[in-house]
Amino acid sequence: MAQVFRLSGDIARTxxxxxxxxxxxxxxxYFRLSRTAAVIVGLLEDGGDVPGTARELHERYGIAEDRARADIAGLLARLRDLGLVAS
Incomplete structure (x- = not known):
């Protein structure tokens, strides 16, 4: 089963x-998101998964899907390290 993305309880996206x-x-x-990070967080928060989000980044920006998956994984790891997403 895919892991559900959820911001930690005291974190608000605005x-x-x-x-x-x-x-x-x-x-x-507060933590400022790059434009791409904001897209990733928005897609995942709306119920998307990593493969689908990688495809969306590929379609929007021409990023290779394997590179997009790696970038998403890196962003998620950083958000977890900062305590911004629920584990």
């Missing part, structure tokens, strides 16, 4: 005039 951020309401910190 748009600002500078782009999308993840706001850690507990620690009072």
């Amino acid at each position: 748009a600002t005039e500078y782009g999308e951020v993840l706001l850690d309401e507990r620690r009072g910190r």
